[in-house]
Amino acid sequence: MAEKIIYELGSPGRQSVDLPPLDVPSEDAGAMIPAGTRRVKPPMLPEIDELELIRHFVRLSVLNHHVEKGFYPLGSCTMKANPPVNEVLAALPGFALAHPWWPARLAQGSLRLMAELEAMLAEICGLSATTLQPAAGAHGELTGLMVVRAYHESHGNPRKRVIVPDSAHGTNPASASLVGYEIVEIKSDGDGLVDLAALERALDEDTAVFMLTNPNTLGLFERRICQIQQMVHAKGALLYMDGANMNALLGIVRPGDTGFDLVHLNLHKTFSTPHGGGGPGAGPLVVAEKLAPFLPVPRIVQAEDGSLRWDYDRPQSIGKVMTWWGNFGVLVRAYAYIRSRGARGLAQVSEAAILNANYLLALVQDRFDLPYPGPCMHEFVLSGDRQKKRGVRTLDMAKRLLDKGMHAPTIYFPLIVSEAMMIEPTETESRESVEEFARALLEVADEAEENPEFVHAAPHSTPVGRLDETRAARQPDLAFKRPKT
Numbered sequence: 001m002a003e004k005i006i007y008e009l010g011s012p013g014r015q016s017v018d019l020p021p022l023d024v025p026s027e028d029a030g031a032m033i034p035a036g037t038r039r040v041k042p043p044m045l046p047e048i049d050e051l052e053l054i055r056h057f058v059r060l061s062v063l064n065h066h067v068e069k070g071f072y073p074l075g076s077c078t079m080k081a082n083p084p085v086n087e088v089l090a091a092l093p094g095f096a097l098a099h100p101w102w103p104a105r106l107a108q109g110s111l112r113l114m115a116e117l118e119a120m121l122a123e124i125c126g127l128s129a130t131t132l133q134p135a136a137g138a139h140g141e142l143t144g145l146m147v148v149r150a151y152h153e154s155h156g157n158p159r160k161r162v163i164v165p166d167s168a169h170g171t172n173p174a175s176a177s178l179v180g181y182e183i184v185e186i187k188s189d190g191d192g193l194v195d196l197a198a199l200e201r202a203l204d205e206d207t208a209v210f211m212l213t214n215p216n217t218l219g220l221f222e223r224r225i226c227q228i229q230q231m232v233h234a235k236g237a238l239l240y241m242d243g244a245n246m247n248a249l250l251g252i253v254r255p256g257d258t259g260f261d262l263v264h265l266n267l268h269k270t271f272s273t274p275h276g277g278g279g280p281g282a283g284p285l286v287v288a289e290k291l292a293p294f295l296p297v298p299r300i301v302q303a304e305d306g307s308l309r310w311d312y313d314r315p316q317s318i319g320k321v322m323t324w325w326g327n328f329g330v331l332v333r334a335y336a337y338i339r340s341r342g343a344r345g346l347a348q349v350s351e352a353a354i355l356n357a358n359y360l361l362a363l364v365q366d367r368f369d370l371p372y373p374g375p376c377m378h379e380f381v382l383s384g385d386r387q388k389k390r391g392v393r394t395l396d397m398a399k400r401l402l403d404k405g406m407h408a409p410t411i412y413f414p415l416i417v418s419e420a421m422m423i424e425p426t427e428t429e430s431r432e433s434v435e436e437f438a439r440a441l442l443e444v445a446d447e448a449e450e451n452p453e454f455v456h457a458a459p460h461s462t463p464v465g466r467l468d469e470t471r472a473a474r475q476p477d478l479a480f481k482r483p484k485t
């Protein structure tokens with residue numbers, strides 16, 4: 001049934017608020033507005049009482065799937081529960097109303113929060129310095145590559161090439177190319193990991209950096225990371241980690257200890273900011289000591305009297321990468337999240353993320369192709385090749401899951417798995433909800449065998465069926481249409 005629009009509700013004369021009577025004659029008030037811009041007819045507003053109005057918007061709010069409504073295993077995107085207490089803290093007036101133009105002496109609390117968050121993220125990564133400016137993961141990558149370039153330039157040669165594995169997130173080569181580097185893609189080996197021989201062939205004195213995701217987008221840990229770092233560093237190149245999915249490593253492995261020189265994190269994935277629909281997010285960049293001089297300005301520094309201030313005097317800095325200081329509300333949430341978990345709690349986050357993913361994999365793996373066998377880290381990637389032979393594609397199964405009240409996994413990524421389904425249950429799901437999702441996925445596998453046509457026509461229960469997703473994203477029509485009068 002089509003949703004009613006707001007004008008189809010209520011009845012003439014009904015309203016949600018009682019405004020006090022005008023305290024000036026309405027003709028006088030009208031006369032103050034220039035004639036050409038004055039309304040001749042009253043605006044056509046919906047005439048609806050408050051309860052009906054609230055119900056209308058609550059109904060609309062649950063038409064879309066979201067993590068507070070149901071399971072959301074969108075691999076790599078980490079759609080996990082975000083503790084509401086973070087929202088309360090980010091809304092504290094001292095934070096929410098702080099103006100970026102305030103002088104540092106009036107913003108000591110906010111500066112301290114940022115300085116402590118920088119230090120905590122550096123500790124988590126096993127590196128030395130953090131910038132909180134980048135507004136997203138891809139922006140962190142861009143910042144990182146600018147830092148890489150500045151570092152090599154300071155040694156007399158910016159170098160030419162960036163190496164990325166074929167399983168990398170598309171933002172990696174895109175960021176490298178924005179900074180003016182050529183991209184060299186290397187194939188993964190039969191286990192889905194970096195092919196060391198291919199890496200050896202690609203590496204030379206013109207390699208600026210190797211961008212690696214660990215665990216990679218197949219959800220697999222790069223076991224030979226120590227060898228990789230030796231090979232990369234032997235050529236004077238740097239080793240970058242795409243740490244968007246840090247919830248597999250928190251408190252267990254520090255990227256810096258395994259030889260990474262710089263890492264970006266996605267606070268809106270791992271560190272508990274609600275995300276989707278384009279932001280806001282934060283993609284801090286964490287770097288080794290030797291890269292710190294190149295980080296964006298301003299940096300937070302402590303003055304002799306112990307107070308904090310902004311320091312712009314960094315001659316080697318790449319400059320600013322964001323207006324003001326970053327997406328501050330996201331930083332408050334990350335700070336609250338880390339402090340409320342504590343060191344042990346963060347390790348438990350990763351342990352639970354890995355356990356949930358492996359449990360789910362064990363429940364479903366017999367019914368799907370699994371090109372790169374587990375154990376996995378925080379996510380795993382199935383292939384729908386078996387079902388495709390029955391005429392059911394991964395897209396069909398993803399749509400069918402919506403009928404069962406679940407969000408679909410990430411599909412058709414990473415590109416090296418055909419008919420890919422990239423599944424990340426996250427640490428915040430209970431055993432029961434993981435099992436419920438497994439049942440739903442197995443039902444879809446049954447249906448793909450018994451009734452492929454039905455799966456192919458899914459979804460059957462959502463307000464809209466299959467959309468032109470590219471057009472919906474690129475040319476959204478969100479205009480409020482009201483009936484003709």
Ligand SMILES: *Cc1c(COP(=O)(O)O)cnc(C)c1O
Pocket residue numbers: 076077136137138139169171213217242244245266281283
């Ligand atoms: C999400 C993600 C990114 C990009 O992060 P954005 O905040 O969307 O720009 C990069 N790499 C990986 C592995 C990711 O999962």
